[in-house]
Amino acid sequence: MAEQLQPANYAQFLTDLKSRIRESQLKAALSVNRELILLYWQIGNDILKRQHEEGWGTKVIDRLARDLKLEFPEIRGFSARNLKYMQAFAREFPETAIVHQLNAQIPWKHTCTIIDKVKSPEQRQWYMQKTIEHGWSRNVLAFQIESNLYERQGGAITNFKETLPPAQSDLAQGLLKSEYNLEFLELKEKAHERELEDALVTHIQKFLLELGVGFSFMGRQYRLEVGDSEFFIDLLFYHVRLRCYVVIELKTTEFRPEYTGQLNFYINVINDRCRHPDDQPTIGIVLCRSHNEAVVQYALQGFSQPIGVSTYQLTDSLPEAVAAKGLPSPKELQRELESVAAAFEKDNTRK
Numbered sequence: 001m002a003e004q005l006q007p008a009n010y011a012q013f014l015t016d017l018k019s020r021i022r023e024s025q026l027k028a029a030l031s032v033n034r035e036l037i038l039l040y041w042q043i044g045n046d047i048l049k050r051q052h053e054e055g056w057g058t059k060v061i062d063r064l065a066r067d068l069k070l071e072f073p074e075i076r077g078f079s080a081r082n083l084k085y086m087q088a089f090a091r092e093f094p095e096t097a098i099v100h101q102l103n104a105q106i107p108w109k110h111t112c113t114i115i116d117k118v119k120s121p122e123q124r125q126w127y128m129q130k131t132i133e134h135g136w137s138r139n140v141l142a143f144q145i146e147s148n149l150y151e152r153q154g155g156a157i158t159n160f161k162e163t164l165p166p167a168q169s170d171l172a173q174g175l176l177k178s179e180y181n182l183e184f185l186e187l188k189e190k191a192h193e194r195e196l197e198d199a200l201v202t203h204i205q206k207f208l209l210e211l212g213v214g215f216s217f218m219g220r221q222y223r224l225e226v227g228d229s230e231f232f233i234d235l236l237f238y239h240v241r242l243r244c245y246v247v248i249e250l251k252t253t254e255f256r257p258e259y260t261g262q263l264n265f266y267i268n269v270i271n272d273r274c275r276h277p278d279d280q281p282t283i284g285i286v287l288c289r290s291h292n293e294a295v296v297q298y299a300l301q302g303f304s305q306p307i308g309v310s311t312y313q314l315t316d317s318l319p320e321a322v323a324a325k326g327l328p329s330p331k332e333l334q335r336e337l338e339s340v341a342a343a344f345e346k347d348n349t350r351k
Contacts, residue, residue: 034104036077037111041099043083044090061087077108085112092124102128109138117145126150134213147210152177156285157293158308159300168280172242172306180210180287180312187314193252197221197234200250214241224269233266244280245270248287255291257299260307267305281305287312 047064050056065080072078092115093099102125103111110131118124127150131141155178160169184206185199200207201220208215215237222233235248247266251259263284270282284307296309 033107034100037104037108038099040077040086040108041090041093041096041103044086044088047083047087048090085115088115092121098125102132105132107138110136110141113138113142113145117142123150140209143209147181149177152179152181155179156308156310157291157296157300158306159303160283160306160308163304163306164281168242169306172283172308175212175214175239175242176285176308177212177310180310182207182210182312182314184210185314191252191314193234193250196250196252200235211237214239215246216240218245224266224273226269231266231269233270236270239283242280242283243278245274245282247282247284249284251286251288253289255286255288255296255299255309257295259286259288260299260303260309263307264303264305267307271305283308285310 047056047061050060061083062080065078065083068078089103089111093103106128111128114124114127118127127141127145130136130144130149136144154174154176156173156176157178158173158176160173163169164172182196182200184203185196187195187199191199197220204217208217216239218236218238220235222236224231224233233247234250237246237248238244239246247263247270249259249263249266263286267282267284275282282305284305286307286309288309288311290311291309300307300309
């Protein structure tokens with residue numbers, strides 16, 4: 001039988017139908033997760049009430065886990081350990097509005113990670129909001145917490161308020177960190193600039209994760225020809241939310257005032273040669289080993305181009321007193337996280 005001709009507008013109809021189906025699947029998944037999170041909060045809240053009003057001891061949770069397992073053998077999640085997480089969940093998040101707005105939008109194990117690792121209510125809400133915004137996996141969330149992202153976010157020294165419109169300035173400032181954690185490179189403190197650059201490009205996915213959502217890698221040693229001379233930008237990015245180019249210069253020394261002059265030159269050329277009329281002004285970042293805040297502030301004065309200065313942390317840059325405690329390497333930490341996750345899954349399955 002000859003194949004029938006495709007009806008007019010069929011392709012567009014199929015595309016729209018696929019989109020609606022995917023959207024429906026996402027809504028269904030979010031609805032299931034929302035109901036599960038609310039159930040867990042209610043169970044935890046009920047346990048807290050019984051403990052407060054009727055003097056229930058901790059052993060009641062073990063008995064409750066066994067009885068629920070007998071009644072619902074096919075349902076995972078009612079282990080004694082998970083019931084204790086529900087109890088902690090209700091205790092740490094007593095406001096139902098927060099449960100509805102934030103917790104119900106992220107998976108349960110993400111919530112458990114935040115309960116374990118973050119003690120400040122303000123920081124917990126912040127990490128939840130960022131998880132929703134960026135779609136972090138549980139391992140990524142744990143990494144961001146361990147690297148103190150909350151404290152580092154938005155802390156770079158910049159001249160953005162003087163050189164960018166208010167809305168663009170606030171957004172750009174919030175996206176730059178005071179210090180970037182580059183321990184995943186496993187480089188020593190005395191690494192040369194080319195070694196640092198090579199390692200960042202080799203591990204570009206991890207570097208993009210550390211930079212934050214929105215950075216798109218355009219190239220390394222980006223060549224600029226001006227007059228009869230050649231110049232090379234260490235790393236060039238484009239940020240899709242800021243809608244601008246981002247020039248990064250890597251320095252393995254303490255910040256020096258002449259670095260801002262070099263970066264200002266690169267920004268001027270990128271604005272002239274690469275920037276589209278619809279793009280926002282190009283931003284420059286000096287990523288250096290350390291800096292003196294007063295020196296940076298004076299060095300930024302008088303420049304019309306937006307420039308920020310941040311530092312980075314390598315493997316052996318921890319204070320001696322802290323390093324002496326034998327903290328795990330990034331690989332060891334990753335193995336430990338995977339081990340804990342596997343043990344958690346095994347515990348739920350067994351119980």
